[in-house]
Amino acid sequence: MRIQSGLIRSLLLFIPLAIAGAWSLQRHIDSDQLTIQPVQLRTQGGIGFDLRQATIPVQELRSGGPPKDGIPSLSNPRMVSAAEATYLRANDRVIGVVSGRETRAYPLAILNYHEIINDRIGELPIAVTYCPLCDSAVVFDRRTPLGELEFGVSGLLYNSNVLMYDRSDTESLWSQLKGEGVSGPGARMKLTVLPMELTTWAAWKNRNPKTTVLSPETGHRRNYQASPYSRYFNQPNLMFPVKPISNSLPLKESVLGVWDDANAIAIPISAFGGKSVQIEKSLGSRKFTVAFDVEDQTIRVIKADAGIQWMNTFWFAWYAFRPETEIASR
Numbered sequence: 001m002r003i004q005s006g007l008i009r010s011l012l013l014f015i016p017l018a019i020a021g022a023w024s025l026q027r028h029i030d031s032d033q034l035t036i037q038p039v040q041l042r043t044q045g046g047i048g049f050d051l052r053q054a055t056i057p058v059q060e061l062r063s064g065g066p067p068k069d070g071i072p073s074l075s076n077p078r079m080v081s082a083a084e085a086t087y088l089r090a091n092d093r094v095i096g097v098v099s100g101r102e103t104r105a106y107p108l109a110i111l112n113y114h115e116i117i118n119d120r121i122g123e124l125p126i127a128v129t130y131c132p133l134c135d136s137a138v139v140f141d142r143r144t145p146l147g148e149l150e151f152g153v154s155g156l157l158y159n160s161n162v163l164m165y166d167r168s169d170t171e172s173l174w175s176q177l178k179g180e181g182v183s184g185p186g187a188r189m190k191l192t193v194l195p196m197e198l199t200t201w202a203a204w205k206n207r208n209p210k211t212t213v214l215s216p217e218t219g220h221r222r223n224y225q226a227s228p229y230s231r232y233f234n235q236p237n238l239m240f241p242v243k244p245i246s247n248s249l250p251l252k253e254s255v256l257g258v259w260d261d262a263n264a265i266a267i268p269i270s271a272f273g274g275k276s277v278q279i280e281k282s283l284g285s286r287k288f289t290v291a292f293d294v295e296d297q298t299i300r301v302i303k304a305d306a307g308i309q310w311m312n313t314f315w316f317a318w319y320a321f322r323p324e325t326e327i328a329s330r
Contacts, residue, residue, distance in 0.1 A: 134317035
């Protein structure tokens with residue numbers, strides 16, 4: 001009887017730990033079984049972030065599944081040379097960043113499990129961010145009016161997009177696609193968006209043979225060879241409520257979103273007519289040039305006037321945050 005009682009106690013302790021471990025490993029992305037959870041204010045015994053001064057509708061926030069830091073961001077991770085990055089395949093997608101003479105690649109295979117990488121290239125502190133639900137890649141300067149910040153994953157979503165938080169005493173929330181703080185002392189503060197490209201490892205390495213690349217030795221046990229979002233990417237439905245919605249393009253069509261302080265335009269893959277070409281566009285008086293590679297299915301900015309900013313994302317996400325956007329002609 002004592003053996004059975006001990007076994008039962010062990011199971012009761014093990015099961016919650018096993019569930020928590022699986023929950024923190026990845027989002028549960030089976031939309032047929034998804035339960036969308038509203039969030040509560042800290043004063044209501046909720047999520048631990050003070051949302052009383054939030055600049056976005058609190059009732060539209062959702063729990064993404066894992067709790068705060070259940071998806072662990074990385075800070076000052078190990079880098080390896082291109083020759084050492086044998087774990088990468090030619091068509092693996094990476095976020096590429098150039099700062100001065102340094103080039104660096106951050107594979108989405110790793111970002112799927114961490115979403116934010118707090119890094120430093122030379123003297124420049126950066127946050128490389130990726131939200132798998134929106135396929136959105138944005139790189140930020142971590143220097144802000146509040147000082148140099150380190151970001152973590154809050155566990156919350158707004159319009160199906162990750163809300164970051166800063167690891168300060170006040171823990172403001174920051175929207176990746178808005179590129180600004182949405183609660184706490186950081187509310188309405190804009191983050192500086194840095195140039196980057198979302199491309200394949202082969203293409204990035206060919207253009208930047210001396211690049212370094214994020215090592216899979218992150219200190220976390222993850223299977224970086226398997227994507228927990230493959231099913232989500234292969235079907236048209238969304239997992240979380242988003243508004244507004246536009247059906248002008250397929251919801252999950254990849255677009256390059258470009259903006260300045262007054263205008264915004266979406267450049268979808270379909271605008272290139274299935275050909276590898278470069279096109280010049282303008283926002284007001286500012287001009288920029290983008291290139292499309294039909295083999296890699298990637299769009300990148302190759303030249304831009306000062307004041308032009310950009311990100312890669314799905315159409316639904318770009319429109320939800322910038323419904324005033326133009327769409328580049330096909």
